[in-house]
Amino acid sequence: MAHASALTGDHSHSAHDDAHGHPPTSTGLDNKKIAIWAFIGSECMLFASLISTYLIYKGRSVVGPYPHDACLPPQCSTPLKAILNIPITSASTFVLLMSSLAMVLALAAVELKDQPMPSGWWSRRLRSSKLWLWMTALLGITFLGFQAFEFTSFVHEGLTIRTNLFGSSFFTLTGFHGAHVTAGVLWLLTLLAIDYRRGLGPKDAINVDLAALYWHFVDVVWIAIFTLVYLIK
Amino acid sequence: MAHDTQHEPHANVDHTAMGITHEHPTWSTYWKVAVVLTLITAVEVWIYYIPSFVASRAFVPSLLIMSAVKFATVVMFYMHLRYDHKLFRALFTAPLIIAIITIVGLLFLFGYFSHRTGALL
Amino acid sequence: MATTATAPAYAPTESYVGESGIWSWLTTVDHKRIGTLYLFTSLFFFLVGGVEAGMIRAQLAGPNKDLFSADLYNQLFTMHGTTMIFLGVMPLSAAFFNYLIPLQIGARDVAFPRLNAFSYWVFLLGGIFMNFSWIIGAAPNGGWFGYAPLTTMQYSAGLNIDFWVIGLQILGVSSLAAAFNFITTVINMRAPGMNLMRMPMFTWNAFIVQFLLVLAFPVITIALVFLQFDRFFGTNFYTMAAGADPLLWQHLFWIFGHPEVYILILPAFGLVSEIIPTFSRKPIFGYPVMVYATMLIAFLGFGVWAHHMFAVGMGPIGDTVFGVTTMLIAIPTGVKIFNWIFTMWGGSLRFTTAMKFAIGLVALFTIGGISGVMHASPPADLQQTDTYFVVAHFHYVLFGGSMMGIFGGIYYYYPKMTGRLLSEKLGSWHFWLMFIGMNLTFFPMHFSGLMGMPRRIYTYDAGQGWELFNKLSTYGTGILAVGLLIFVWNFFRSYSTGEIAGIVPWGAPTLEWSIPSPPPEYNFARIPKVTSRLPLWDLTAPRLTREVPHTEAGDKRLDVDVASKHTATGHPNPTANAPRQGVEAGMHIERATGRTARELGIPMPNPTIKPLICALGMTIMFTGLLFIHVNRMPLALATMIGGALLMTLSLYAWVLTPLEDAH
Numbered sequence A: 001m002a003h004a005s006a007l008t009g010d011h012s013h014s015a016h017d018d019a020h021g022h023p024p025t026s027t028g029l030d031n032k033k034i035a036i037w038a039f040i041g042s043e044c045m046l047f048a049s050l051i052s053t054y055l056i057y058k059g060r061s062v063v064g065p066y067p068h069d070a071c072l073p074p075q076c077s078t079p080l081k082a083i084l085n086i087p088i089t090s091a092s093t094f095v096l097l098m099s100s101l102a103m104v105l106a107l108a109a110v111e112l113k114d115q116p117m118p119s120g121w122w123s124r125r126l127r128s129s130k131l132w133l134w135m136t137a138l139l140g141i142t143f144l145g146f147q148a149f150e151f152t153s154f155v156h157e158g159l160t161i162r163t164n165l166f167g168s169s170f171f172t173l174t175g176f177h178g179a180h181v182t183a184g185v186l187w188l189l190t191l192l193a194i195d196y197r198r199g200l201g202p203k204d205a206i207n208v209d210l211a212a213l214y215w216h217f218v219d220v221v222w223i224a225i226f227t228l229v230y231l232i233k
Numbered sequence B: 001m002a003h004d005t006q007h008e009p010h011a012n013v014d015h016t017a018m019g020i021t022h023e024h025p026t027w028s029t030y031w032k033v034a035v036v037l038t039l040i041t042a043v044e045v046w047i048y049y050i051p052s053f054v055a056s057r058a059f060v061p062s063l064l065i066m067s068a069v070k071f072a073t074v075v076m077f078y079m080h081l082r083y084d085h086k087l088f089r090a091l092f093t094a095p096l097i098i099a100i101i102t103i104v105g106l107l108f109l110f111g112y113f114s115h116r117t118g119a120l121l
Numbered sequence C: 001m002a003t004t005a006t007a008p009a010y011a012p013t014e015s016y017v018g019e020s021g022i023w024s025w026l027t028t029v030d031h032k033r034i035g036t037l038y039l040f041t042s043l044f045f046f047l048v049g050g051v052e053a054g055m056i057r058a059q060l061a062g063p064n065k066d067l068f069s070a071d072l073y074n075q076l077f078t079m080h081g082t083t084m085i086f087l088g089v090m091p092l093s094a095a096f097f098n099y100l101i102p103l104q105i106g107a108r109d110v111a112f113p114r115l116n117a118f119s120y121w122v123f124l125l126g127g128i129f130m131n132f133s134w135i136i137g138a139a140p141n142g143g144w145f146g147y148a149p150l151t152t153m154q155y156s157a158g159l160n161i162d163f164w165v166i167g168l169q170i171l172g173v174s175s176l177a178a179a180f181n182f183i184t185t186v187i188n189m190r191a192p193g194m195n196l197m198r199m200p201m202f203t204w205n206a207f208i209v210q211f212l213l214v215l216a217f218p219v220i221t222i223a224l225v226f227l228q229f230d231r232f233f234g235t236n237f238y239t240m241a242a243g244a245d246p247l248l249w250q251h252l253f254w255i256f257g258h259p260e261v262y263i264l265i266l267p268a269f270g271l272v273s274e275i276i277p278t279f280s281r282k283p284i285f286g287y288p289v290m291v292y293a294t295m296l297i298a299f300l301g302f303g304v305w306a307h308h309m310f311a312v313g314m315g316p317i318g319d320t321v322f323g324v325t326t327m328l329i330a331i332p333t334g335v336k337i338f339n340w341i342f343t344m345w346g347g348s349l350r351f352t353t354a355m356k357f358a359i360g361l362v363a364l365f366t367i368g369g370i371s372g373v374m375h376a377s378p379p380a381d382l383q384q385t386d387t388y389f390v391v392a393h394f395h396y397v398l399f400g401g402s403m404m405g406i407f408g409g410i411y412y413y414y415p416k417m418t419g420r421l422l423s424e425k426l427g428s429w430h431f432w433l434m435f436i437g438m439n440l441t442f443f444p445m446h447f448s449g450l451m452g453m454p455r456r457i458y459t460y461d462a463g464q465g466w467e468l469f470n471k472l473s474t475y476g477t478g479i480l481a482v483g484l485l486i487f488v489w490n491f492f493r494s495y496s497t498g499e500i501a502g503i504v505p506w507g508a509p510t511l512e513w514s515i516p517s518p519p520p521e522y523n524f525a526r527i528p529k530v531t532s533r534l535p536l537w538d539l540t541a542p543r544l545t546r547e548v549p550h551t552e553a554g555d556k557r558l559d560v561d562v563a564s565k566h567t568a569t570g571h572p573n574p575t576a577n578a579p580r581q582g583v584e585a586g587m588h589i590e591r592a593t594g595r596t597a598r599e600l601g602i603p604m605p606n607p608t609i610k611p612l613i614c615a616l617g618m619t620i621m622f623t624g625l626l627f628i629h630v631n632r633m634p635l636a637l638a639t640m641i642g643g644a645l646l647m648t649l650s651l652y653a654w655v656l657t658p659l660e661d662a663h
């Protein structure tokens, strides 16, 4: 128990009750996990506000560039093409989805640390928490790289956060998402640091689970953004 | 309100107690889920490039359904809500529903639907 | 184990006192101390808001007065509203959440004690930040709902709105962090047998409020982020020339704003739901209905926001939907009013000060509710909106409702927090002056409002029929102020000279009264086992709880084995054959032992300064934004990066240190 609480450091006791220790939690569940779910619920409203604003302002920009339509004179002095890059974003969407796969594998590896090591090469790879944590973090960083590329190319094509309503709402929405991914990457790197220092074991599973829930949530938000912002014209 | 069902007996220890159930899915579930997600994404992008489909009425609904399926799949399997304590499901679903109602309400108030389809108002 | 119901003679020196140096307050993670800090801080801000109100009323006492300029007047009413809501009523409620939730559910602390300290420090720093604007003469001046585009750079170029935007962001962090904490606490820290449907009504109300906070605050956060980006980075969210919609801010604000009004009132409802049964000596009427009504209010509360916007012309569908949902929400609200009245009906009433305030809430909130339903009707509201009629409405619900409830709560729980009673005699003066002053101040506003007096005007011409009503309102404010001063006097004097309270001063039925006052740091030397909703009445007045569901013999839910001849702790149960459920489950009233947690072997979280440093880092980071607008870019960056580093480092240090010593 001292183990588990060393990471986030709060009451993480659950089912055990020693005579002088903590009473069990009333649901038998871990405090932090309840808190993270409440947090994720709260984040639903945060992204709901951002997404609504993006959609409300869709098609209301008075100058280009626009997401799906070209901007021709006289509205734009120089013709501008539709700005969203679907192939690139499809690739980054795929990357983020795969990072979720890596994340569940990392959690499973941590949970099974105590079990005897299986024999097959792949089965052994599956049991390496470091491998999958690295994989998740790197895929997350790759996603951020795609986003950085997207943002800079938009700026080159004349779309900044100040250009028009589309620019303001697009950069703010996807920027908020990117900030969440960044926080997630930092969280994963922290877990990795702990893994290297003392090894993550089943006792830490709860803490990896928290990071995983957050990570997947950021992924599902992207699923919604990809459809609502990129694909629907 | 399920006030009694929220109390699991204390008999369960360790993993279950920490909210990690034993009937946890394994590698074989995980990769299948990943394949499903990839396939749906591929279909989404594919139909985006079919002009006649984009022009049809089915385009937006099918995109919305596909992304809802992806959303639900990740939540159920990767966030293991399908296997976890139902309290967590409640903590997530209730806000999600309020969030969706809010988005739809706002879009309605800002004339999003009447702009685009002309049919709803 | 003591199973006797007679309270032992109270000896304050015996109770746990603990360290009292300033350092112990800066590092405390004890929910009771944090609650106390919240109480003092928010009472202070409440008085500041009161002074601002007094200045407003002085200006309006008669026509064409010019005590304050129009600009200063704008700052006064903006800061009055913002202070009362975010620095007064909300944190006063938070004081009670902190103090009471763990005690009422039989816990030793909240789920995340350090996060709790963090919430308080963020609140304090946010309050200081917001009021610092007075010192540099640029207090917020855009109204408490800060409508954009009025608040964009184009129309409000000063630092005034910057203080408001950033201040609210800081305060939002505090509320959100506290809400996650209390949700977890209520779900997970309840004593054995404390089913959800056995929780005291206050805890229920508080629990539901946390969900409102968690869902409403992100929306204003985003609305403020847009405003911040517009102001600092030149985005276009609220720039009409770029095609922005002037209603975006209004919608986002009120999606937050209406749930916010329930965030303000439900804790007070919870307090009176404790006070009224105690002083009627009857269990609350229709407990489950009260719970469900509160949930329904909270849920519907997310579907009525646009009733604040009827005047913008949303069209027939929008107006109808929001009119109807608003009228619907009055139903569960009315249910609660009737339940309080039926609780009193046939009870043996004791008119203590707390009870007077509680009844005051029932009466005055009802008046405010009725005017609320009146402006739920769009055609009626077009006449009332932005007039003093609306000002009358929300002061009846906020002052007559929230503040009356909170004062009642203070009289009721003061003995729990200090071991001493507030003077009933002064309390009675306080109540009556406040009751009369409040009605004299706000009732005439109904009339001036219907006669067309707009809100937020800094002065008015004679001859429009408003003079008399305004004069009455200002007199009323004077009476209110006297009442308030009596309260402050009572509050501080009783701390040292008040009557010793004894362990169960009011004969209340809930868990928090089963332990010494003030409680030892660990609250419960032994975690109670709960077999009914009114555990102490099971002990002292079983006649009153006959109708209330109990854990039945043989019902082994949650370790509470009432049939056992042994208490859960293994001692032979001396009263195993007695019919009193509470006793059999090991429920008892604890004496003050004066023993510390260490002596009893109870692990308690270690004090720590890190939450304070983290809160400080965050506030510094936000403050950096201000320097952008005085064209000190490098300074702004340095401050923001420095603050962010301080925040992150102390957060890591905090998270990587265990909460308590290994055991």
Ligand code: HEM
Pocket (backbone or CB within 6 Å): C145, C261, C262, C264, C265, C307, C308, C326, C327, C329, C330, C333, C368, C369, C370, C371, C372, C373, C375, C376, C381, C384, C385, C386, C390, C393, C394, C397, C398, C401, C402
């Ligand atoms: C029966 C329940 C209630 C109903 C039907 C109701 C209805 C309304 C309506 C329709 C308005 C908009 C009036 C206008 O601006 O034209 C309003 C304003 C307001 N209400 Fe209520 N209300 C209720 C309860 C409450 C409660 C419990 C509170 C707070 C404790 C509250 C606080 C306010 C505030 C602060 C405003 C004014 C906001 C502003 O313009 O600054 N109301 N109410």
Ligand SMILES: [Cu+2]
Pocket (backbone or CB within 6 Å): C257, C258, C261, C304, C305, C307, C308
């Ligand atoms: Cu409202």
